[in-house]
Amino acid sequence: MATQLATHIVTFQLNGRPHAVTVAPLTTLRTALREDLHLHATKAGCGQGGCGSCTVLLDNELVLSCLVPVTLVDGRSVTTLEGIGGPGRLHPLQEAFHDHFAAQCGYCTAGMIMAAKWLLDRNPNPTRAEIQMALAGNLCRCTGYVPIIEAIEDAARRMSKGVKR
Amino acid sequence: MSVMRGRGIASANYPTGMNLGGDPTQALVFCQPTGTFSVKLASTDLGQGLKTVIGQIAAEALGVPLESVVVDTGDTDSAPHDMGTFASRATHRAGNAVIMAATEAKKVLLEVAAEEMEAAPEDLEVRDGQVSVKGTPQRTMSVFDIALAAHFKQGRTISGRGIYLKPKSAIDPETGACDPDSTEAHVTTVADVEVDTETGEVTVLRLASAYEVGRQVNPQMVQGQITGGAVMGMAHTLMESVFPYYPALDHHPGNFGEYVIPTAVDLPELHHVVLEYPSSNGPYGVKGVGEMTANSPIPAIVNAIHDAVGVFVTELPVTPEKVLRALRAKEQL
Amino acid sequence: MKQLGIVGQSVKRSDGIGHVTGQTEYVDDVFYPGMLWLKMVRSPVSRGRIRRVDTSRAERLPGVTAVVTAKDVPNNWYTILCLIGIEPNDEPVLADEEVMYEGEPICAVVAETEDIAREAASLVKLEIDEQEPVLDVEYALTADAPAIKKWGNNTFMYDGMNHRRLRFGDVDRGFEEADHIVEGTYQMTPIEHVPMETHVCVVKPEPNGRLTIHSNTQALYFTMDNTAIILKVPSNRLRLVGGTVGGGFGGKVDVITEPVTSIAAMKTGRPVKWRWTREEEFRRSSVRGACKMEYRDGVMKDGRIVARKVRSIHDAGAYHRHSPYGVQKNMANLPGPYSIPNVWVDCYCVYTNRQPSSAMRGFAVTEATFAVEVQMDKIASVIGMDPWEIRMVNAYRNGHMRPVRKVVEDATLLETLKAAAQLVGHELPARVRDMHSDDYAGVAEPVQP
Numbered sequence: 001m002a003t004q005l006a007t008h009i010v011t012f013q014l015n016g017r018p019h020a021v022t023v024a025p026l027t028t029l030r031t032a033l034r035e036d037l038h039l040h041a042t043k044a045g046c047g048q049g050g051c052g053s054c055t056v057l058l059d060n061e062l063v064l065s066c067l068v069p070v071t072l073v074d075g076r077s078v079t080t081l082e083g084i085g086g087p088g089r090l091h092p093l094q095e096a097f098h099d100h101f102a103a104q105c106g107y108c109t110a111g112m113i114m115a116a117k118w119l120l121d122r123n124p125n126p127t128r129a130e131i132q133m134a135l136a137g138n139l140c141r142c143t144g145y146v147p148i149i150e151a152i153e154d155a156a157r158r159m160s161k162g163v164k165r
Numbered sequence: 166m167s168v169m170r171g172r173g174i175a176s177a178n179y180p181t182g183m184n185l186g187g188d189p190t191q192a193l194v195f196c197q198p199t200g201t202f203s204v205k206l207a208s209t210d211l212g213q214g215l216k217t218v219i220g221q222i223a224a225e226a227l228g229v230p231l232e233s234v235v236v237d238t239g240d241t242d243s244a245p246h247d248m249g250t251f252a253s254r255a256t257h258r259a260g261n262a263v264i265m266a267a268t269e270a271k272k273v274l275l276e277v278a279a280e281e282m283e284a285a286p287e288d289l290e291v292r293d294g295q296v297s298v299k300g301t302p303q304r305t306m307s308v309f310d311i312a313l314a315a316h317f318k319q320g321r322t323i324s325g326r327g328i329y330l331k332p333k334s335a336i337d338p339e340t341g342a343c344d345p346d347s348t349e350a351h352v353t354t355v356a357d358v359e360v361d362t363e364t365g366e367v368t369v370l371r372l373a374s375a376y377e378v379g380r381q382v383n384p385q386m387v388q389g390q391i392t393g394g395a396v397m398g399m400a401h402t403l404m405e406s407v408f409p410y411y412p413a414l415d416h417h418p419g420n421f422g423e424y425v426i427p428t429a430v431d432l433p434e435l436h437h438v439v440l441e442y443p444s445s446n447g448p449y450g451v452k453g454v455g456e457m458t459a460n461s462p463i464p465a466i467v468n469a470i471h472d473a474v475g476v477f478v479t480e481l482p483v484t485p486e487k488v489l490r491a492l493r494a495k496e497q498l
Numbered sequence: 499m500k501q502l503g504i505v506g507q508s509v510k511r512s513d514g515i516g517h518v519t520g521q522t523e524y525v526d527d528v529f530y531p532g533m534l535w536l537k538m539v540r541s542p543v544s545r546g547r548i549r550r551v552d553t554s555r556a557e558r559l560p561g562v563t564a565v566v567t568a569k570d571v572p573n574n575w576y577t578i579l580c581l582i583g584i585e586p587n588d589e590p591v592l593a594d595e596e597v598m599y600e601g602e603p604i605c606a607v608v609a610e611t612e613d614i615a616r617e618a619a620s621l622v623k624l625e626i627d628e629q630e631p632v633l634d635v636e637y638a639l640t641a642d643a644p645a646i647k648k649w650g651n652n653t654f655m656y657d658g659m660n661h662r663r664l665r666f667g668d669v670d671r672g673f674e675e676a677d678h679i680v681e682g683t684y685q686m687t688p689i690e691h692v693p694m695e696t697h698v699c700v701v702k703p704e705p706n707g708r709l710t711i712h713s714n715t716q717a718l719y720f721t722m723d724n725t726a727i728i729l730k731v732p733s734n735r736l737r738l739v740g741g742t743v744g745g746g747f748g749g750k751v752d753v754i755t756e757p758v759t760s761i762a763a764m765k766t767g768r769p770v771k772w773r774w775t776r777e778e779e780f781r782r783s784s785v786r787g788a789c790k791m792e793y794r795d796g797v798m799k800d801g802r803i804v805a806r807k808v809r810s811i812h813d814a815g816a817y818h819r820h821s822p823y824g825v826q827k828n829m830a831n832l833p834g835p836y837s838i839p840n841v842w843v844d845c846y847c848v849y850t851n852r853q854p855s856s857a858m859r860g861f862a863v864t865e866a867t868f869a870v871e872v873q874m875d876k877i878a879s880v881i882g883m884d885p886w887e888i889r890m891v892n893a894y895r896n897g898h899m900r901p902v903r904k905v906v907e908d909a910t911l912l913e914t915l916k917a918a919a920q921l922v923g924h925e926l927p928a929r930v931r932d933m934h935s936d937d938y939a940g941v942a943e944p945v946q947p
Contacts, residue, residue: 024613035529040520040527041519041520042520044773045694046776047776048420048421048422048777051421053694085519087516087521094515094518094519098510098514098518101508105211105744105745106212106517106518107212107694109517113518132429132432136429136430139426141426141691141692141693141745142745143389143392144396145396145427149429173875174889175867175871176835176889177835177863177871178911180827180830180863184830207741208741209717209718209746211716211745211746211747211750214511216511216512216741221505224503238741240739241736242737247719249715249716249751250716251717251748336662336826338656340664340665340666341664342902343826345830349906349908350910351835351909351910351913351914352914353914355921355922373922374921375915375917375920376914377910377917379908380499382506383507384506386511397747407687407688408688411788412634412635412850413633417600418781419777420776421776426692440913442499442910449502455859456748457860459864460864461871463867464867464869464871467868468872477876479684481687
């Protein structure tokens with residue numbers, strides 16, 4: 001079916017820069033990111049909206065990119081893990097995740113950090129319970145979540161001290 | 166109808182290495198011209214941190230800084246045989262193989278250094294990437310310069326081969342006599358729970374464990390296994406089943422809405438201490454800790470439920486339905 | 499314990515920056531130009547005979563490049579256990595005559611996109627004569643049950659016996675001596691590993707005739723050697739690349755994606771990716787097998803366990819996978835970390851028509867620990883003893899003989915009990931407070947070889 005349908009050109013801001021993809025209409029944002037734009041930080045954990053591994057920000061709101069048709073992001077702004085920091089220019093959340101051993105296998109990490117960024121953007125000093133609630137849509141099978149929660153608490157402290165953001 | 170609290174304990178052993186042995190792992194170590202040591206092995210890092218601990222073990226055995234060790238895993242074209250990452254064997258087997266390979270490489274390193282420094286190899290020691298004459302610390306030479314000399318002056322290869330194999334043993338079919346482990350790690354876990362006798366819901370308030378895992382190569386990573394395993398064990402006890410009405414096939418789950426694993430909001434308080442009694446055959450006394458951490462929480466929680474409400478629910482997972490059925494059966498006695 | 503240098507320090511993960519920046523490359527991040535996608539057609543029934551597999555409609559769908567059926571598999575046996583001496587082979591790579599569980603692979607379709615492959619898979623027409631599945635292990639063990647295995651029964655055969663056994667001391671005499679008999683039955687149901695990364699394999703044919711196989715297997719050489727046997731090629735034709743896995747927990751030791759993906763790549767001459775869906779991970783991949791363990795213990799008034807008899811039944815599902823190995827590991831651990839002079843264990847590896855079980859974190863020991871440790875509390879409650887005390891009284895010490903006839907060394911069970919008591923502020927009974935693993939002075943008599 002997919003091949004027989006017309007393709008669409010979708011233009012959007014991706015990590016602060018304009019991008020365009022030519023896709024079949026039901027292509028998900030996740031597939032466009034991973035397979036057309038080759039940004040691989042965003043993971044395909046379930047394709048059912050159940051695990052959070054594909055979490056990204058759409059106009060600064062948290063979305064599961066496996067459930068968002070990419071045509072819906074036309075003219076909008078998408079932020080992935082690659083957009084918030086990279087090797088040599090780590091975001092405080094990335095630094096804290098590294099320091100606290102918050103990534104074991106690393107497959108949930110992108111989604112976890114994006115969910116944490118969404119939280120800290122709105123609530124710079126969250127309680128532990130608020131952090132836990134913000135992560136409730138993101139599954140991790142390795143860590144037992146504790147180092148992830150501690151990393152977010154630490155990142156919040158670092159960011160509130162005016163460390164680079 | 167009320168919420169009842171209870172405490173349960175469970176102890177456990179866990180074998181390191183494949184049951185019956187027969188599971189080798191090899192490693193190769195070689196020195197590059199400027200003193201970087203490359204460790205080649207085909208072992209797999211599942212997230213537990215094998216690449217990191219192998220680097221630590223190699224640096225320790227060679228006497229060089231961690232930064233000058235490069236661990237290359239995961240390519241059968243470039244690395245020798247490894248049985249695989251399972252059976253709590255990877256750090257034990259690969260670590261031993263790496264120590265053996267590093268020891269052989271270090272022997273050559275010292276022989277090259279001895280010739281350059283005009284000293285006997287047995288009088289030399291390596292520390293922090295410097296070779297020095299024991300007792301005469303001013304007579305030193307860097308591993309960097311020794312590696313250059315080996316490559317371009319003496320024409321020697323600073324390298325080593327390592328393997329760890331516990332030979333395969335047989336089971337006596339009549340008595341079951343066998344050799345099931347290389348060493349055993351141990352744990353005792355204490356679980357505190359609340360049981361709602363109206364809904365049957367069990368809440369794990371706290372899991373506190375004392376582990377003994379031999380020497381820890383990287384304590385934070387051991388903690389990572391303990392914490393992750395505690396939550397997995399809790400989920401096995403209370404939440405998870407591929408066939409919830411086993412042996413019937415009904416309600417076979419196909420997504421995360423139907424097969425529930427814990428999220429960050431489902432956590433109990435987690436505490437632990439780690440004791441270290443080095444094993445006789447592990448690298449620097451290591452025992453395997455990867456698998457055991459999900460085990461003791463299961464019976465500890467079941468025992469805590471019994472302590473709270475007086476019933477042993479002995480079929481997993483302990484769903485609210487099973488708790489209520491057990492309570493009803495007890496009332497009818 | 500001697501202090502070391504870098505060993506013992508919590509240095510940061512060498513792959514940590516890669517993980518937190520999303521730069522770590524996993525198998526699903528491998529893409530090649532012209533890469534094809536594979537999807538599996540699976541059995542809709544739990545047991546049946548395959549009458550016909552009609553792939554013609556799938557093959558006609560534009561974008562479909564190949565269909566792989568059992569005929570395309572050079573050695574259509576899933577061979578993972580032959581390398582460790584457990585035979586006979588019992589599982590086809592792709593089913594051709596019969597299906598033994600719902601979801602069993604029958605044929606694969608390969609197409610230009612994942613969507614086309616998925617659609618093509620739905621167009622394959624299966625004609626299967628459904629048979630009544632065997633699902634209950636106790637029923638499977640009876641003479642009434644149909645034999646679902648070609649060798650004529652429903653158990654794995656160990657040295658000509660339908661079970662593994664442990665015999666140590668005289669269990670009947672132990673029961674006669676005992677003040678109490680305590681019984682318990684413990685059942686674990688199947689559990690999925692749930693790694694965040696599903697099974698993924700990418701195979702690229704190289705110009706020199708070799709195949710580069712990107713795999714998230716937990717065991718690269720094991721996977722290479724088994725794939726070579728199935729493809730009937732020398733292993734020098736294969737290169738396995740991996741080592742970075744998004745969670746395994748024992749679920750990625752089955753060599754379940756590499757052979758078929760390799761055949762598809764050989765058949766098409768193009769790179770092929772096979773990525774399992776989460777639904778396949780839950781419903782089709784190996785699980786931790788169900789295990790039922792029946793305990794009967796003879797116990798003295800002072801808490802000593804003097805006899806332990808266990809019957810353990812492991813539900814392997816439809817095929818061996820690693821279950822025959824796991825059952826042996828289960829056997830060794832069913833007595834628990836306790837010194838018991840008389841032990842009798844029978845362990846059965848039983849086949850049923852459900853998705854196969856295989857290794858999972860704690861393989862067969864998790865099951866034993868669950869049963870042993872709830873049983874210990876049951877004993878404590880029957881004889882009115884503190885749960886800490888019952889364990890410490892019976893805990894094995896260094897120098898004791900275990901029922902598998904291996905002398906205990908590296909024992910630290912008592913040390914963890916004492917440390918745990920301290921951790922939670924529990925005061926241990928005076929009788930056991932000073933016990934330790936190098937001390938034979940406990941109540942449990944040391945058992946000599």
